[in-house]
Amino acid sequence: MMTRLGRAPWPLLVVALALLVPAVGSRFYTFLANDVLIWALFATSLNLLVGYTGLVSFGHAAYFGIGAYTTGILMKKLAVPFVLAFPAAGIFAGLAALVFGFFCVRLTRIYFAMLTLAFAQIVWAICFKWNEVTGGEQGMPEIPYPALDWMDRLPWVGDLRTSDHFYLLTVLLVALCLWALRRIVGSPFGRILTTIRENPERAEFIGVNVRRYELIAFVVAGAFAGLAGGLFGIFNRGVFPDFAYWTKSSEVLIMTLLGGMGTFYGPPLGALALILLNQQIVSYTEYWPFVLGTILVVLLFVFPGGLAGAAGIVSRRLARALRA
Amino acid sequence: MLEVHNVRKAFDGFQAVAGVTLGVARGQIAAIIGPNGAGKTTFFNLVTGHLRPDAGTVVLNGRDITGLAPHDVCRLGMGRSFQRTNIFPKLTVFENVQAAFISHRGRGLSFFARVEGLYRDETYAVLESVGLGDKAGEVSGFLSHGNQKQLELGIALASEPDLLLLDEPTAGMSATETRETIRLIERITRERGLTLLFTEHDMEVVFSIAQRISVLHQGRLIAEGTPSEVRNDPEVRRVYLGERRR
Numbered sequence: 001m002m003t004r005l006g007r008a009p010w011p012l013l014v015v016a017l018a019l020l021v022p023a024v025g026s027r028f029y030t031f032l033a034n035d036v037l038i039w040a041l042f043a044t045s046l047n048l049l050v051g052y053t054g055l056v057s058f059g060h061a062a063y064f065g066i067g068a069y070t071t072g073i074l075m076k077k078l079a080v081p082f083v084l085a086f087p088a089a090g091i092f093a094g095l096a097a098l099v100f101g102f103f104c105v106r107l108t109r110i111y112f113a114m115l116t117l118a119f120a121q122i123v124w125a126i127c128f129k130w131n132e133v134t135g136g137e138q139g140m141p142e143i144p145y146p147a148l149d150w151m152d153r154l155p156w157v158g159d160l161r162t163s164d165h166f167y168l169l170t171v172l173l174v175a176l177c178l179w180a181l182r183r184i185v186g187s188p189f190g191r192i193l194t195t196i197r198e199n200p201e202r203a204e205f206i207g208v209n210v211r212r213y214e215l216i217a218f219v220v221a222g223a224f225a226g227l228a229g230g231l232f233g234i235f236n237r238g239v240f241p242d243f244a245y246w247t248k249s250s251e252v253l254i255m256t257l258l259g260g261m262g263t264f265y266g267p268p269l270g271a272l273a274l275i276l277l278n279q280q281i282v283s284y285t286e287y288w289p290f291v292l293g294t295i296l297v298v299l300l301f302v303f304p305g306g307l308a309g310a311a312g313i314v315s316r317r318l319a320r321a322l323r324a
Numbered sequence: 325m326l327e328v329h330n331v332r333k334a335f336d337g338f339q340a341v342a343g344v345t346l347g348v349a350r351g352q353i354a355a356i357i358g359p360n361g362a363g364k365t366t367f368f369n370l371v372t373g374h375l376r377p378d379a380g381t382v383v384l385n386g387r388d389i390t391g392l393a394p395h396d397v398c399r400l401g402m403g404r405s406f407q408r409t410n411i412f413p414k415l416t417v418f419e420n421v422q423a424a425f426i427s428h429r430g431r432g433l434s435f436f437a438r439v440e441g442l443y444r445d446e447t448y449a450v451l452e453s454v455g456l457g458d459k460a461g462e463v464s465g466f467l468s469h470g471n472q473k474q475l476e477l478g479i480a481l482a483s484e485p486d487l488l489l490l491d492e493p494t495a496g497m498s499a500t501e502t503r504e505t506i507r508l509i510e511r512i513t514r515e516r517g518l519t520l521l522f523t524e525h526d527m528e529v530v531f532s533i534a535q536r537i538s539v540l541h542q543g544r545l546i547a548e549g550t551p552s553e554v555r556n557d558p559e560v561r562r563v564y565l566g567e568r569r570r
Contacts, residue, residue: 183436184436186438186439186440187434187435187438187439188431188432188434188437188439189433189434189435190439191422191423191426191439192423192432194412194414194415194419194423195412195415198412198413198414198415199410199411199412201374201410202406202411202412203412203427204374204393204394204395204398205372205394205395205398206423206479206482206483207395207398207427207483208395209393209395210395213432216433
Protein backbone atom coordinates (compact mmCIF):
# COMPACT_ATOMS: atom_id res chain seq x y z
CA MET A 1 0.00 0.00 0.00
CA MET A 2 2.85 2.36 0.86
CA THR A 3 4.41 1.89 -2.55
CA ARG A 4 1.12 2.77 -4.22
CA LEU A 5 0.90 5.89 -2.04
CA GLY A 6 4.50 6.72 -2.91
CA ARG A 7 3.72 6.58 -6.62
CA ALA A 8 0.79 9.02 -6.48
CA PRO A 9 1.47 12.31 -8.33
CA TRP A 10 1.90 14.20 -5.07
CA PRO A 11 3.30 17.46 -6.46
CA LEU A 12 0.34 17.82 -8.86
CA LEU A 13 -2.14 17.04 -6.09
CA VAL A 14 -0.59 19.68 -3.84
CA VAL A 15 -0.72 22.26 -6.65
CA ALA A 16 -4.39 21.41 -7.29
CA LEU A 17 -5.16 21.67 -3.61
CA ALA A 18 -3.33 24.99 -3.35
CA LEU A 19 -5.35 26.37 -6.28
CA LEU A 20 -8.56 25.56 -4.39
CA VAL A 21 -7.69 27.57 -1.28
CA PRO A 22 -9.34 30.89 -2.33
CA ALA A 23 -12.53 29.05 -3.33
CA VAL A 24 -12.86 27.15 -0.04
CA GLY A 25 -10.95 29.10 2.55
CA SER A 26 -11.38 32.58 3.92
CA ARG A 27 -9.37 35.60 2.87
CA PHE A 28 -7.07 34.96 5.83
CA TYR A 29 -6.22 31.42 4.75
CA THR A 30 -5.43 32.58 1.24
CA PHE A 31 -3.11 35.18 2.73
CA LEU A 32 -1.43 32.54 4.88
CA ALA A 33 -1.09 30.11 1.97
CA ASN A 34 0.46 32.84 -0.17
CA ASP A 35 3.00 33.55 2.56
CA VAL A 36 3.84 29.86 2.90
CA LEU A 37 4.34 29.38 -0.85
CA ILE A 38 6.78 32.25 -1.22
CA TRP A 39 8.79 31.16 1.83
CA ALA A 40 8.73 27.59 0.53
CA LEU A 41 10.49 28.74 -2.64
CA PHE A 42 12.92 30.89 -0.64
CA ALA A 43 13.79 27.99 1.70
CA THR A 44 14.16 25.52 -1.18
CA SER A 45 16.59 27.86 -2.92
CA LEU A 46 18.66 27.99 0.27
CA ASN A 47 18.55 24.21 0.51
CA LEU A 48 20.40 23.96 -2.80
CA LEU A 49 23.35 25.45 -0.90
CA VAL A 50 22.90 24.03 2.59
CA GLY A 51 21.46 20.61 1.85
CA TYR A 52 22.95 19.74 -1.51
CA THR A 53 26.28 21.57 -1.73
CA GLY A 54 27.10 21.68 1.98
CA LEU A 55 27.50 25.47 2.05
CA VAL A 56 25.81 27.13 5.03
CA SER A 57 24.85 30.66 4.03
CA PHE A 58 23.90 33.12 6.78
CA GLY A 59 23.09 35.82 4.27
CA HIS A 60 20.56 34.36 1.88
CA ALA A 61 18.10 37.20 2.57
CA ALA A 62 20.38 39.51 0.57
CA TYR A 63 19.16 37.94 -2.68
CA PHE A 64 15.57 37.81 -1.49
CA GLY A 65 15.80 41.53 -0.75
CA ILE A 66 17.49 42.38 -4.04
CA GLY A 67 14.77 40.48 -5.90
CA ALA A 68 12.04 42.29 -3.97
CA TYR A 69 13.54 45.72 -4.65
CA THR A 70 14.14 44.90 -8.31
CA THR A 71 10.52 43.93 -8.99
CA GLY A 72 9.23 46.68 -6.70
CA ILE A 73 11.22 49.51 -8.27
CA LEU A 74 10.56 48.33 -11.81
CA MET A 75 6.81 48.01 -11.28
CA LYS A 76 6.19 51.02 -9.09
CA LYS A 77 8.64 53.64 -10.35
CA LEU A 78 9.14 52.57 -13.95
CA ALA A 79 5.75 50.93 -14.60
CA VAL A 80 7.43 47.87 -16.10
CA PRO A 81 4.92 45.00 -16.51
CA PHE A 82 5.19 41.99 -14.22
CA VAL A 83 6.21 39.62 -17.02
CA LEU A 84 9.49 41.51 -17.23
CA ALA A 85 9.83 42.72 -13.65
CA PHE A 86 9.52 39.21 -12.21
CA PRO A 87 12.32 37.52 -14.17
CA ALA A 88 14.40 40.66 -13.60
CA ALA A 89 14.30 39.85 -9.87
CA GLY A 90 15.98 36.51 -10.59
CA ILE A 91 18.51 38.04 -12.94
CA PHE A 92 19.57 40.88 -10.62
CA ALA A 93 19.71 38.64 -7.56
CA GLY A 94 21.70 36.10 -9.58
CA LEU A 95 24.17 38.79 -10.70
CA ALA A 96 24.63 39.97 -7.12
CA ALA A 97 25.17 36.36 -6.06
CA LEU A 98 27.79 36.02 -8.79
CA VAL A 99 29.73 39.02 -7.47
CA PHE A 100 29.42 38.19 -3.76
CA GLY A 101 29.77 34.46 -4.34
CA PHE A 102 33.04 34.98 -6.20
CA PHE A 103 34.56 36.01 -2.86
CA CYS A 104 32.52 33.73 -0.59
CA VAL A 105 33.46 30.42 -2.26
CA ARG A 106 37.11 31.21 -1.67
CA LEU A 107 36.47 30.62 2.02
CA THR A 108 35.23 27.50 3.78
CA ARG A 109 32.88 26.63 6.61
CA ILE A 110 32.37 29.33 9.24
CA TYR A 111 34.40 31.86 7.25
CA PHE A 112 32.15 31.28 4.27
CA ALA A 113 29.08 31.75 6.47
CA MET A 114 30.45 34.96 8.00
CA LEU A 115 31.26 36.46 4.63
CA THR A 116 27.76 35.72 3.28
CA LEU A 117 26.40 37.46 6.37
CA ALA A 118 28.70 40.44 5.86
CA PHE A 119 27.58 40.88 2.24
CA ALA A 120 23.94 40.59 3.28
CA GLN A 121 24.43 43.35 5.86
CA ILE A 122 25.98 45.53 3.17
CA VAL A 123 22.91 44.97 1.00
CA TRP A 124 20.67 45.81 3.94
CA ALA A 125 22.65 48.99 4.67
CA ILE A 126 22.35 50.11 1.05
CA CYS A 127 18.59 49.48 1.06
CA PHE A 128 18.33 51.36 4.35
CA LYS A 129 20.31 54.43 3.31
CA TRP A 130 19.85 54.93 -0.41
CA ASN A 131 16.74 57.06 -0.09
CA GLU A 132 16.34 58.15 -3.72
CA VAL A 133 16.21 54.61 -5.09
CA THR A 134 15.02 52.32 -2.31
CA GLY A 135 12.99 54.71 -0.22
CA GLY A 136 15.46 54.21 2.62
CA GLU A 137 14.19 53.42 6.08
CA GLN A 138 10.57 53.98 5.04
CA GLY A 139 10.83 51.37 2.32
CA MET A 140 8.63 51.43 -0.72
CA PRO A 141 4.93 50.96 0.01
CA GLU A 142 2.14 50.31 -2.47
CA ILE A 143 3.79 48.09 -5.03
CA PRO A 144 1.05 47.57 -7.61
CA TYR A 145 -0.43 44.16 -8.31
CA PRO A 146 0.42 42.73 -11.71
CA ALA A 147 -2.26 43.25 -14.38
CA LEU A 148 -4.29 40.08 -14.18
CA ASP A 149 -7.37 41.18 -16.11
CA TRP A 150 -7.22 38.02 -18.19
CA MET A 151 -8.22 36.07 -15.10
CA ASP A 152 -11.56 37.90 -14.98
CA ARG A 153 -12.60 36.08 -18.11
CA LEU A 154 -11.82 32.63 -16.70
CA PRO A 155 -14.68 30.56 -15.31
CA TRP A 156 -14.85 30.20 -11.49
CA VAL A 157 -11.88 32.49 -10.77
CA GLY A 158 -13.29 35.58 -12.52
CA ASP A 159 -15.23 36.76 -9.48
CA LEU A 160 -12.36 36.47 -7.01
CA ARG A 161 -10.53 39.43 -5.47
CA THR A 162 -7.33 40.81 -6.98
CA SER A 163 -5.34 39.43 -4.05
CA ASP A 164 -6.78 35.99 -4.81
CA HIS A 165 -5.79 36.33 -8.44
CA PHE A 166 -2.28 37.18 -7.35
CA TYR A 167 -2.34 34.14 -5.08
CA LEU A 168 -3.25 31.87 -8.03
CA LEU A 169 -0.39 33.38 -10.02
CA THR A 170 1.94 32.71 -7.08
CA VAL A 171 0.87 29.07 -6.97
CA LEU A 172 1.72 28.61 -10.64
CA LEU A 173 5.03 30.49 -10.54
CA VAL A 174 6.24 28.82 -7.35
CA ALA A 175 5.25 25.42 -8.74
CA LEU A 176 7.22 26.20 -11.89
CA CYS A 177 10.28 27.31 -9.90
CA LEU A 178 10.14 24.27 -7.62
CA TRP A 179 9.85 22.03 -10.66
CA ALA A 180 12.96 23.66 -12.16
CA LEU A 181 14.85 23.29 -8.88
CA ARG A 182 13.77 19.68 -8.63
CA ARG A 183 15.15 19.03 -12.11
CA ILE A 184 18.42 20.74 -11.20
CA VAL A 185 18.79 18.68 -8.05
CA GLY A 186 18.16 15.47 -10.00
CA SER A 187 20.56 16.36 -12.82
CA PRO A 188 24.22 15.43 -13.31
CA PHE A 189 25.01 18.92 -11.99
CA GLY A 190 23.04 18.13 -8.82
CA ARG A 191 24.96 14.90 -8.37
CA ILE A 192 28.27 16.74 -8.59
CA LEU A 193 27.02 19.18 -5.92
CA THR A 194 26.37 16.27 -3.55
CA THR A 195 29.91 15.01 -4.05
CA ILE A 196 31.15 18.44 -2.96
CA ARG A 197 28.93 18.29 0.12
CA GLU A 198 30.19 14.82 0.97
CA ASN A 199 33.88 15.31 0.36
CA PRO A 200 35.29 18.36 -1.43
CA GLU A 201 38.84 17.01 -1.38
CA ARG A 202 37.77 13.84 -3.16
CA ALA A 203 35.54 15.79 -5.53
CA GLU A 204 38.61 17.74 -6.70
CA PHE A 205 40.23 14.47 -7.59
CA ILE A 206 37.46 13.17 -9.73
CA GLY A 207 38.17 16.30 -11.72
CA VAL A 208 35.57 18.66 -10.24
CA ASN A 209 36.51 22.32 -10.09
CA VAL A 210 34.96 22.69 -6.64
CA ARG A 211 35.00 26.49 -6.44
CA ARG A 212 33.42 26.92 -9.83
CA TYR A 213 30.59 24.51 -9.02
CA GLU A 214 30.06 26.17 -5.66
CA LEU A 215 29.82 29.54 -7.37
CA ILE A 216 27.27 28.25 -9.90
CA ALA A 217 25.19 26.76 -7.08
CA PHE A 218 25.43 30.08 -5.23
CA VAL A 219 24.19 31.98 -8.29
CA VAL A 220 21.31 29.57 -8.96
CA ALA A 221 20.25 29.68 -5.30
CA GLY A 222 20.51 33.46 -5.29
CA ALA A 223 18.44 33.78 -8.47
CA PHE A 224 15.59 31.67 -7.09
CA ALA A 225 15.71 33.54 -3.79
CA GLY A 226 15.40 36.70 -5.89
CA LEU A 227 12.30 35.35 -7.62
CA ALA A 228 10.78 34.55 -4.23
CA GLY A 229 11.61 38.10 -3.12
CA GLY A 230 10.01 39.56 -6.25
CA LEU A 231 6.74 37.82 -5.39
CA PHE A 232 7.00 38.73 -1.71
CA GLY A 233 7.24 42.47 -2.34
CA ILE A 234 3.97 42.42 -4.23
CA PHE A 235 2.31 40.08 -1.76
CA ASN A 236 3.43 42.27 1.13
CA ARG A 237 2.17 45.41 -0.64
CA GLY A 238 5.55 47.00 -0.12
CA VAL A 239 9.31 46.42 0.01
CA PHE A 240 11.31 47.23 3.13
CA PRO A 241 14.99 47.09 4.10
CA ASP A 242 14.38 44.34 6.66
CA PHE A 243 13.78 41.92 3.74
CA ALA A 244 17.56 41.75 3.50
CA TYR A 245 18.20 41.87 7.26
CA TRP A 246 20.01 39.02 9.00
CA THR A 247 16.87 37.96 10.89
CA LYS A 248 15.29 37.02 7.54
CA SER A 249 18.38 34.96 6.72
CA SER A 250 18.11 33.12 10.01
CA GLU A 251 14.37 32.61 9.60
CA VAL A 252 14.82 30.90 6.25
CA LEU A 253 17.70 28.84 7.64
CA ILE A 254 15.47 27.70 10.52
CA MET A 255 12.77 26.66 8.03
CA THR A 256 15.31 24.64 6.10
CA LEU A 257 16.59 22.89 9.23
CA LEU A 258 13.11 22.40 10.67
CA GLY A 259 11.82 20.85 7.46
CA GLY A 260 14.93 18.80 6.83
CA MET A 261 17.80 19.78 4.58
CA GLY A 262 18.99 17.37 1.95
CA THR A 263 15.45 16.22 1.19
CA PHE A 264 13.86 18.22 -1.56
CA TYR A 265 10.46 18.73 0.04
CA GLY A 266 11.83 19.28 3.56
CA PRO A 267 12.26 23.08 3.36
CA PRO A 268 8.75 23.76 1.92
CA LEU A 269 7.41 21.61 4.75
CA GLY A 270 9.51 23.66 7.17
CA ALA A 271 8.08 26.89 5.75
CA LEU A 272 4.56 25.56 6.20
CA ALA A 273 5.26 24.35 9.74
CA LEU A 274 7.01 27.52 10.91
CA ILE A 275 4.37 29.90 9.56
CA LEU A 276 1.46 27.86 10.92
CA LEU A 277 3.15 27.39 14.31
CA ASN A 278 3.90 31.08 14.46
CA GLN A 279 0.27 31.88 13.69
CA GLN A 280 -1.10 29.46 16.27
CA ILE A 281 1.30 29.97 19.13
CA VAL A 282 1.35 33.75 18.88
CA SER A 283 -2.37 33.77 19.63
CA TYR A 284 -1.78 31.80 22.86
CA THR A 285 1.46 33.16 24.23
CA GLU A 286 3.84 36.02 23.84
CA TYR A 287 6.72 33.61 24.48
CA TRP A 288 6.54 32.30 20.92
CA PRO A 289 10.33 32.39 20.34
CA PHE A 290 10.78 30.30 23.49
CA VAL A 291 8.33 27.67 22.23
CA LEU A 292 9.94 27.64 18.80
CA GLY A 293 13.40 27.28 20.35
CA THR A 294 12.27 24.30 22.37
CA ILE A 295 10.68 22.64 19.36
CA LEU A 296 13.86 23.14 17.35
CA VAL A 297 16.11 21.71 20.06
CA VAL A 298 13.93 18.62 20.44
CA LEU A 299 13.69 18.14 16.71
CA LEU A 300 17.42 18.51 16.09
CA PHE A 301 18.22 15.90 18.72
CA VAL A 302 15.44 13.40 18.00
CA PHE A 303 15.09 13.84 14.24
CA PRO A 304 18.24 15.33 12.77
CA GLY A 305 16.60 14.98 9.35
CA GLY A 306 13.93 17.53 10.31
CA LEU A 307 10.22 17.05 9.66
CA ALA A 308 10.82 15.40 6.29
CA GLY A 309 13.28 12.99 7.92
CA ALA A 310 10.82 12.24 10.69
CA ALA A 311 8.03 11.64 8.17
CA GLY A 312 10.29 9.23 6.33
CA ILE A 313 11.05 7.26 9.48
CA VAL A 314 7.40 7.13 10.51
CA SER A 315 6.19 6.02 7.08
CA ARG A 316 8.83 3.28 6.90
CA ARG A 317 7.79 2.02 10.36
CA LEU A 318 4.17 2.12 9.27
CA ALA A 319 4.96 0.20 6.10
CA ARG A 320 6.77 -2.47 8.11
CA ALA A 321 3.90 -2.71 10.57
CA LEU A 322 1.38 -3.05 7.75
CA ARG A 323 3.40 -5.76 6.06
CA ALA A 324 3.80 -7.73 9.32
CA MET B 325 55.13 8.85 -18.22
CA LEU B 326 55.80 10.66 -14.98
CA GLU B 327 58.97 12.61 -14.35
CA VAL B 328 59.48 14.37 -11.08
CA HIS B 329 62.52 16.58 -10.91
CA ASN B 330 64.06 17.77 -7.67
CA VAL B 331 60.81 18.71 -5.88
CA ARG B 332 61.00 20.27 -2.45
CA LYS B 333 58.43 21.15 0.15
CA ALA B 334 58.95 22.63 3.59
CA PHE B 335 56.37 23.21 6.32
CA ASP B 336 57.39 25.93 8.76
CA GLY B 337 61.03 25.27 8.03
CA PHE B 338 60.72 21.49 8.28
CA GLN B 339 61.88 19.87 5.03
CA ALA B 340 59.18 17.25 4.41
CA VAL B 341 60.40 16.56 0.90
CA ALA B 342 63.97 17.70 0.32
CA GLY B 343 64.69 17.41 -3.38
CA VAL B 344 63.32 14.19 -4.84
CA THR B 345 63.88 13.15 -8.45
CA LEU B 346 61.97 10.17 -9.69
CA GLY B 347 60.69 8.78 -12.96
CA VAL B 348 58.06 6.18 -13.75
CA ALA B 349 58.03 4.59 -17.19
CA ARG B 350 54.80 3.76 -19.03
CA GLY B 351 53.35 0.42 -17.98
CA GLN B 352 55.62 0.15 -14.94
CA ILE B 353 54.59 -0.78 -11.44
CA ALA B 354 56.61 1.40 -9.10
CA ALA B 355 56.55 1.74 -5.35
CA ILE B 356 57.76 4.25 -2.83
CA ILE B 357 58.60 2.91 0.59
CA GLY B 358 59.95 4.53 3.68
CA PRO B 359 59.33 4.71 7.41
CA ASN B 360 56.50 6.79 8.81
CA GLY B 361 57.13 10.49 8.31
CA ALA B 362 59.52 9.88 5.45
CA GLY B 363 57.50 12.22 3.25
CA LYS B 364 55.61 9.69 1.09
CA THR B 365 52.19 11.29 1.36
CA THR B 366 53.62 14.80 0.98
CA PHE B 367 55.40 13.63 -2.14
CA PHE B 368 52.10 12.30 -3.51
CA ASN B 369 50.36 15.56 -2.73
CA LEU B 370 53.05 17.44 -4.63
CA VAL B 371 52.57 15.23 -7.66
CA THR B 372 48.75 15.44 -7.66
CA GLY B 373 48.54 19.19 -7.13
CA HIS B 374 47.16 19.13 -3.60
CA LEU B 375 50.33 20.91 -2.55
CA ARG B 376 52.44 23.28 -4.59
CA PRO B 377 56.15 22.45 -4.51
CA ASP B 378 58.56 25.11 -3.24
CA ALA B 379 60.89 24.10 -6.06
CA GLY B 380 61.19 21.48 -8.76
CA THR B 381 58.96 20.29 -11.59
CA VAL B 382 56.41 17.56 -12.20
CA VAL B 383 55.93 16.39 -15.78
CA LEU B 384 53.11 14.08 -16.85
CA ASN B 385 53.11 12.68 -20.39
CA GLY B 386 55.59 15.34 -21.44
CA ARG B 387 53.49 18.17 -20.03
CA ASP B 388 54.57 20.32 -17.12
CA ILE B 389 51.86 20.05 -14.48
CA THR B 390 53.72 21.74 -11.62
CA GLY B 391 51.34 23.87 -9.60
CA LEU B 392 48.17 22.88 -11.47
CA ALA B 393 45.02 22.39 -9.38
CA PRO B 394 44.06 18.80 -8.53
CA HIS B 395 41.00 18.83 -10.78
CA ASP B 396 43.17 19.77 -13.76
CA VAL B 397 45.77 17.14 -12.91
CA CYS B 398 42.98 14.57 -12.69
CA ARG B 399 41.71 15.55 -16.13
CA LEU B 400 45.15 15.05 -17.63
CA GLY B 401 45.02 11.35 -16.86
CA MET B 402 46.06 10.84 -13.28
CA GLY B 403 43.89 8.83 -10.90
CA ARG B 404 44.48 8.74 -7.20
CA SER B 405 43.39 6.98 -4.06
CA PHE B 406 44.02 8.34 -0.59
CA GLN B 407 45.59 6.88 2.50
CA ARG B 408 42.64 7.61 4.74
CA THR B 409 39.63 6.22 2.92
CA ASN B 410 38.16 8.98 0.86
CA ILE B 411 34.75 8.35 -0.64
CA PHE B 412 31.36 10.11 -0.71
CA PRO B 413 29.86 8.38 2.34
CA LYS B 414 26.17 9.25 2.00
CA LEU B 415 25.96 8.35 -1.67
CA THR B 416 25.43 4.80 -2.84
CA VAL B 417 28.27 2.76 -4.27
CA PHE B 418 26.82 3.26 -7.74
CA GLU B 419 26.53 7.03 -7.30
CA ASN B 420 30.13 7.30 -6.09
CA VAL B 421 31.52 5.85 -9.29
CA GLN B 422 28.87 7.44 -11.53
CA ALA B 423 29.80 10.90 -10.22
CA ALA B 424 33.38 10.32 -11.30
CA PHE B 425 32.20 9.42 -14.80
CA ILE B 426 29.97 12.50 -14.95
CA SER B 427 32.86 14.72 -14.01
CA HIS B 428 35.42 13.02 -16.21
CA ARG B 429 33.22 13.04 -19.31
CA GLY B 430 32.35 16.71 -18.80
CA ARG B 431 28.62 16.28 -18.12
CA GLY B 432 28.73 18.11 -14.78
CA LEU B 433 27.10 21.21 -16.19
CA SER B 434 23.93 19.59 -17.56
CA PHE B 435 21.28 21.15 -15.39
CA PHE B 436 18.13 19.49 -16.67
CA ALA B 437 19.12 16.02 -17.85
CA ARG B 438 18.10 13.15 -15.60
CA VAL B 439 21.01 11.66 -13.73
CA GLU B 440 19.63 8.22 -12.83
CA GLY B 441 20.59 6.09 -15.81
CA LEU B 442 23.60 8.11 -16.90
CA TYR B 443 26.76 6.01 -17.56
CA ARG B 444 24.99 3.03 -16.08
CA ASP B 445 26.87 0.40 -18.09
CA GLU B 446 30.27 2.02 -17.60
CA THR B 447 29.65 2.33 -13.88
CA TYR B 448 28.61 -1.30 -13.52
CA ALA B 449 31.64 -2.40 -15.53
CA VAL B 450 33.94 -0.59 -13.08
CA LEU B 451 32.06 -1.95 -10.07
CA GLU B 452 32.35 -5.48 -11.46
CA SER B 453 36.05 -5.13 -12.04
CA VAL B 454 36.73 -3.94 -8.47
CA GLY B 455 34.45 -6.65 -7.08
CA LEU B 456 31.54 -4.49 -5.93
CA GLY B 457 29.00 -5.46 -8.59
CA ASP B 458 26.59 -6.87 -6.00
CA LYS B 459 26.82 -3.84 -3.69
CA ALA B 460 25.88 -1.08 -6.17
CA GLY B 461 22.78 0.04 -4.28
CA GLU B 462 24.32 0.17 -0.80
CA VAL B 463 25.15 3.42 0.97
CA SER B 464 28.91 3.54 0.68
CA GLY B 465 29.53 4.84 4.21
CA PHE B 466 28.20 1.58 5.65
CA LEU B 467 30.55 -0.68 3.69
CA SER B 468 33.36 -2.55 5.38
CA HIS B 469 36.76 -0.89 5.35
CA GLY B 470 38.02 -3.30 2.71
CA ASN B 471 35.03 -2.64 0.46
CA GLN B 472 35.49 1.10 0.85
CA LYS B 473 39.09 0.76 -0.31
CA GLN B 474 37.84 -1.18 -3.33
CA LEU B 475 35.33 1.58 -4.00
CA GLU B 476 38.07 4.19 -3.85
CA LEU B 477 39.91 2.28 -6.50
CA GLY B 478 36.69 2.20 -8.53
CA ILE B 479 36.28 5.98 -8.24
CA ALA B 480 39.87 6.45 -9.39
CA LEU B 481 39.31 4.13 -12.37
CA ALA B 482 36.18 6.01 -13.44
CA SER B 483 38.40 8.99 -14.25
CA GLU B 484 39.93 6.68 -16.90
CA PRO B 485 43.51 7.45 -15.91
CA ASP B 486 46.77 6.36 -17.56
CA LEU B 487 48.66 6.74 -14.33
CA LEU B 488 47.29 5.55 -11.04
CA LEU B 489 48.68 6.77 -7.72
CA LEU B 490 47.67 4.72 -4.72
CA ASP B 491 48.57 5.94 -1.26
CA GLU B 492 48.84 2.87 0.98
CA PRO B 493 46.10 0.90 -0.75
CA THR B 494 46.13 -1.80 1.94
CA ALA B 495 46.31 0.45 5.03
CA GLY B 496 44.34 -1.00 7.91
CA MET B 497 43.54 -4.28 6.16
CA SER B 498 43.82 -7.80 7.48
CA ALA B 499 46.34 -10.16 5.90
CA THR B 500 43.66 -11.83 3.78
CA GLU B 501 42.16 -8.54 2.63
CA THR B 502 45.63 -7.28 1.79
CA ARG B 503 46.37 -10.28 -0.38
CA GLU B 504 43.05 -9.95 -2.21
CA THR B 505 43.47 -6.23 -2.74
CA ILE B 506 46.96 -6.67 -4.15
CA ARG B 507 45.74 -9.33 -6.54
CA LEU B 508 42.93 -6.98 -7.58
CA ILE B 509 45.27 -4.05 -8.16
CA GLU B 510 47.67 -6.21 -10.14
CA ARG B 511 44.87 -7.55 -12.34
CA ILE B 512 43.35 -4.12 -13.02
CA THR B 513 46.72 -2.59 -13.80
CA ARG B 514 47.40 -5.36 -16.30
CA GLU B 515 43.92 -5.37 -17.87
CA ARG B 516 43.80 -1.63 -18.38
CA GLY B 517 47.45 -1.21 -19.26
CA LEU B 518 47.91 1.31 -16.44
CA THR B 519 51.06 2.71 -15.00
CA LEU B 520 51.07 2.39 -11.24
CA LEU B 521 52.87 4.27 -8.52
CA PHE B 522 52.02 3.36 -4.95
CA THR B 523 53.26 3.84 -1.43
CA GLU B 524 53.17 1.05 1.05
CA HIS B 525 54.47 0.13 4.45
CA ASP B 526 53.91 -3.62 4.04
CA MET B 527 57.20 -5.03 2.70
CA GLU B 528 55.69 -8.26 1.50
CA VAL B 529 53.23 -6.39 -0.70
CA VAL B 530 55.89 -4.17 -2.18
CA PHE B 531 58.34 -6.89 -3.03
CA SER B 532 55.61 -9.09 -4.51
CA ILE B 533 54.36 -6.70 -7.20
CA ALA B 534 56.66 -3.70 -7.67
CA GLN B 535 59.11 -3.70 -10.54
CA ARG B 536 60.95 -0.66 -9.22
CA ILE B 537 61.22 0.56 -5.68
CA SER B 538 62.30 3.94 -4.39
CA VAL B 539 63.17 4.34 -0.74
CA LEU B 540 62.40 7.63 0.92
CA HIS B 541 63.96 8.61 4.22
CA GLN B 542 63.65 11.99 5.90
CA GLY B 543 62.46 13.58 2.68
CA ARG B 544 65.29 12.21 0.54
CA LEU B 545 65.63 9.24 -1.79
CA ILE B 546 68.28 6.97 -0.33
CA ALA B 547 67.99 4.10 -2.78
CA GLU B 548 66.29 3.13 -6.01
CA GLY B 549 66.21 -0.04 -8.05
CA THR B 550 64.70 -3.47 -8.57
CA PRO B 551 63.33 -5.26 -5.52
CA SER B 552 66.44 -7.37 -5.10
CA GLU B 553 68.77 -4.38 -5.42
CA VAL B 554 66.82 -2.52 -2.80
CA ARG B 555 66.62 -5.50 -0.51
CA ASN B 556 70.40 -5.79 -0.52
CA ASP B 557 71.21 -2.12 -0.18
CA PRO B 558 73.08 -1.63 3.09
CA GLU B 559 71.72 1.87 3.67
CA VAL B 560 68.15 0.65 3.23
CA ARG B 561 68.75 -2.25 5.58
CA ARG B 562 70.03 0.15 8.19
CA VAL B 563 67.27 2.79 8.13
CA TYR B 564 64.24 0.80 7.19
CA LEU B 565 64.34 -2.96 7.01
CA GLY B 566 66.45 -3.14 10.17
CA GLU B 567 64.07 -0.88 11.97
CA ARG B 568 61.11 -3.04 11.18
CA ARG B 569 62.79 -6.23 12.33
CA ARG B 570 63.40 -4.84 15.81
